[in-house]
Amino acid sequence: MPRAKGREPLTLVRIVDAALALVDERGLDALTMRRLGGVLGVDPMAVYYHVADKRTLLGHLVDAVFADLDPPAGIEDWREQVRAWARAYRDLALAHPNLVLQLFSYREAVAAAAARADPPLRAAVGASGLPPADVEAAGDLVVDYVHGYVLGEASAPPAARGDGTGFEAVLDLIVTGIEARALTSSTTPRRRRAKQPAR
């Protein structure tokens, strides 16, 4: 049957919103097609007209969460850009701990979302004067550190979370490292990797 006249129609965004609310409030396990249909006031199977299966629904959730990541613009110092990006990424992830905590392993979606989000980071790191190979490494370091941090932090109840000084201290450390490395690499050639093949 088509959409009933009175009720507002089922749409993907309504579905995603409801699902996200469920996950945020009651955990990922509480996201059940039946329950989802319940809060939407609709037969569970109705969802399947809009979403292929639960797995892709989860993908939509991740997309939705990562969609509104944009670090503050208008900062000129690359150091502060890096810090701002890391904070924004962290805050985003911590805003939906249940989703993030249990779905970070959901590679396809997270990787795609993160890839969409991280050019600003790479640009900021690039502005440090690091050689390209190290730019990549430094960017990975920031991204992976935040992932690991969130993974560790997200399961704690918000009240019991750290005040973020640890996070800031690590950002200091990373920035210091980038600076130091940019300095040495501008004078010295890139450090030789072991087992250089003859040529």
Add this chain to the structure above:
Amino acid sequence: MPRAKGREPLTLVRIVDAALALVDERGLDALTMRRLGGVLGVDPMAVYYHVADKRTLLGHLVDAVFADLDPPAGIEDWREQVRAWARAYRDLALAHPNLVLQLFSYREAVAAAAARADPPLRAAVGASGLPPADVEAAGDLVVDYVHGYVLGEASAPPAARGDGTGFEAVLDLIVTGIEARALTSSTTPRRRRAKQPAR
């Protein structure tokens, strides 16, 4: 009925071994109480005599995996100690990608296991001459970076994995950062945090 005479008895280690094999070979989803009972040649419910429920079984798996993490001893340079620890931790995690990938979010167990494993890391970082507060941050950086790295890497099929040069480059970067910071903090007092309260 008690253990049958002929068949060897069901024990926790047999259960954990079988479960781990299942997860490693066929993924976490394949770990099902029925299937586990199947490979053990036993009724699924027999497992419940030795393990409270599936959740604690997963805990046992994580324990088992992390139990045999010990980074190579006998290195004297703290830089190499840090590197060695990070590599050991990474290799351990990557040896069981399915488990790690989908169970890293399983905080209680992973946190406990990691905590048991990381004193050597803290010691190595401490030997760098960093002030204590930064030692903590640097240790966190290493641990969280490895977590994030593994999270990103573990889902790729082993053949398609990076050759590890990216990982090594990041280790270089971290070590450089620690060195640089140890230098400046030995001459300058610790950098003021924003919003210093009056006293």
Add this chain to the structure above:
DNA sequence: GGCTCTATTCTACGATGTAGAATTAGACGC
């Protein structure tokens, strides 16, 4: 009024984790 298409519902199936009762094979006293 009848057709067609779209959005929804109904019915059903196999699989899962596990509670709770039933069973059985050995150990132990006699």
Add this chain to the structure above:
DNA sequence: GCGTCTAATTCTACATCGTAGAATAGAGCC
């Protein structure tokens, strides 16, 4: 040998899950 006890295992059953596949109800068009 024989009952009895108990630890280890199995049996039965249930609620819940994701979802396949058929059925159906309305809206829009002729």
